[in-house]
Amino acid sequence: MGKCSSLSNYYAHLLHALRANLTTALxxxxxxxKTNTPLTPFLTSNLINLYATSSLFNQAHHLLNTAPSLNPASWSTLIAAHARNAQPFEALHLFQRMLRHHPSRPSQQLIASLAHACASHSLLFPGFQIHGLSIKLGFHCMPFSGCALVDMYAKCGCALESHKVFDEMPERDEASWGGLICGYARNGRPMEAMGVFVEMVRVGVSMNAFSLSSVLRACAEAALYEPGRAMHALAVAIGLEQEAFVGCALVDMYGKCGDIDDARLIFxxxxxxxxxxxxxxxxxxxxxGSAEPVFRLFGRMKELGLALDEVTLLGVLKSCTNAGLADEGLCVLDAMQHGLYGVRPGVCHYTCVVGALGHAGRFEEAEGLILSMPCEPDSTVWRVLLSACMAHSNMELGLHAGEKVLSFDHHDDASYVMLSNMYASAENWDEVARVRKMMHKREVRKEAGLSWIEVRNEVHSFTAGDRSHPDTAEIYSNLKFLLYRIKELGYEPDTGLVLHNVEVGRKKEALSYHSEKLAVAFGVIRVALGKPLRVIKNLRICGDCHVAMKLMSKVVGREIIVRDPHRYHRFKDGHCSCGDYW
Structure with a gap:
């Protein structure tokens, strides 16, 4: 018996040493x-680990189900492997089986694996249960499991709960700080992410590639250009600039801040x-909207034999949409459908091409593409078609697209607004009133238009006609002067864009004080000479503001960069990078 036990231990240690070489291990x-060596719990655990880490789950489960004896490590190994492979349901089911067959105390590492499993699919309710169990076991304050819980809540969209877990941890390492920063950045709360990063530096925790790339992500999402540049300088100072995560985050940050030249330099x-x-x-x-460099990069990726993914093809198709290249977009989509890139098109890819066709006025093709999609069209693709119909005054198809959107989501405020605007442009005020009454009945509120601009690391936001800013008098005085100057260059407010049944004078006044115009007027006063004015919007820029921005860039002699949810506009010397196509 002793000889058999020694042989089992020998094989177990050998498997552990050679686990990286799958062929030899097999x-x-x-x-x-062959030798009929007894499967001791230690040997079984190593065999399960071999198959699980190689993603050979059928073999691993066969061993688990047929082994004469198991220890908790055998179960934990397989649960952790499922968690690493983003298979949370398998991991949670195994954990339940383990508690029935081996009701021993779970380890801190196992709790962390289960939290990561829940995080991979944003499973909040099971995550609550794992958190409760960790409290019961006294693991919730420990670094390893605590860090996993911080990450789990962040990926489930619960930034405050993530911070509560973090606050309960007596010892916080780089990973826990980085997880909290990443959580805030992921959940669209960049200022909180920046605040946590500043606090991390203040208490003397050394930063790593993960924490730095997370705060860069926060800067990118809010287009915080100056803080992003400061993070770049910090990355250079500590030698992390060329780390894969940091380099990628820098490219993303500069790209989303509209500085395409520096983004390419970093890349x-x-x-x-x-x-x-x-x-x-x-x-x-x-x-x-720069399709030519996109296709050059795309071609280079294919030359290098790099594996493409859904995001790669989405970027290529988005460039076609923003550049007005409908035929090129159709060609890429056709290649995807025939498996040339190894990526099957999803709804997001079809949506890009529908947008390109719609904005080119090719409505029959756009609708036909939607109806022929192998996947179920969602509200987004119909909303894109509705937007194109509104731009081209295609009332009949626009109403059909609007009905489709609202059949998916009765509370889609953008679709109600577009439908209302289509009726208003046709001066059908009875239908405008009907749509607005429907919005009121369904308690749908239109999203307020916001523009914000960063000045000396402080973000200033504006709404249309906003008079809440401390410098309101100076802002309005400067805007009045800018409007006077651009009128000298031929600007005339496009009152046709004010789709309300009011007199012309009130329409002109409403156009004059759009949020982006206020942001630019403030920026001219406060942003140092020579620096571009960077304005972020939550809604699409209107045609009147687009014309005004072109002329303002000429009047003030500086670049004005406006980012809306669809694309960037770089206004310089009276021209826009979009070529008036957006």
């Missing part, structure tokens, strides 16, 4: 079977850019 397992200096870096660079160009 031959050892074959030898174990070109990354020694071996990963797929995420290529995608970030392609997306940066796509949001600018």
């Amino acid at each position: 031959s050892i397992h074959a030898q174990i079977i 070109d200096f990354i020694p071996n850019p990963n797929l995420a870096s290529w995608n970030a660079m392609i997306m940066a160009y796509a949001h600018q």
Whole structure:
């Protein structure tokens, strides 16, 4: 018996040492079977670990189900492997089986694996249960499991709960700080992410590639250009600039802040850019409507034999949409449908091409593409068609598209607004009133238009006609002067864009004080000479403001960069980078 036990231990240690070499390890397992070596819990655990870490789950489960004896490590190994492979339901089911067969105390590592499993699919309710169990076991304050819980809540969209877990941890390492920063950035709360990062530096925690890339992500999402540049300088100072995560985050940050030149400079200096870096660079160009460099990068990726993914093709198609290249978009989509890129088109890819066709006025093709999609069209693709119909005054198809959107979501405020505007442009005020009454009945409120601009690391936001800013008098005085100057260059307010049944004078006044105009007027006063004015909007820029921005850039002699949800507009010397196509 002692000899058999020694042989089992020998094979177990051998498997552990050779686990990276799957072929050799499998031959050892074959030898174990040939020699009829007893499967002790230690040997079984190593065999399960071998198959689980190689993603050979059928074999791992067969061992688990047929082994004469198991220890908790055998279960934990397989649960952790399912968690790493984003298979939360399998991990949670195994955990339930483990508690029935081996009701021993779970380890801190196992709790962390289960939290990561819940995080992979944003499973909040099971996550609550794992958190409750960790409290019961006294693990919730420990670094390993505590960090996993911080990450789990962040990925479930619960930033405050993530911070509560973090606050309860007596010892916080780099990973826990980085997880909290990433959580805020992921949940659209960039200022909180920046605040946590500043606090991390203040208490003397050393930063790593993860924490730095997370705060860069926060800067990117809010287009915080100056803080992003400061983070770039910090990355250079501590030697992290060329780390894969940091390099990719820098490309993304500069791209989303509208500085395409610096984004490309960073990309070109990354020694071996990963797929995420290529995608970030392609997306940066796509949001600018620069299709030519996108196709050059796309071609280079194919030459290098790089694996493309859904994001790569989405960036290529988005560049076609923003550049008005409907035929090129159709060609890329056709290639995807025939499997040339190894990526099957999803709804988001079809939506880009529908947008390109719609804005080109090719409505029959756009609707036909929607109806022929192999996947179920969602509200987004119909909303894109509705937007194109509104731009081209295609009332009949627009109403049909609007009905489709509202059949998916009765509370889609943008669709109600577009329908109302279509009726208003046709001066059908009875239908406008009907749509607004429907919105009121369904308690749908139109999203307020907001524009914000960063000045000396402080974000200033404006709404249309906003008079809440401390510098209101100076802002309005400067805006009045700018409007006077651009009228000298031929600007005339486009009152046709004010779709309300009011007199012309009130329409002109409403146009004069749109939020982006207020932001630019403030920026001219407060942003240092020579620096571009960077304005972010939550809604699409209107035609009147687009004309005004072109002329203002000429009057003030500086670049004005406006980012709306669809794309970037770079106004310079009276022209826009979009070529008046958006």
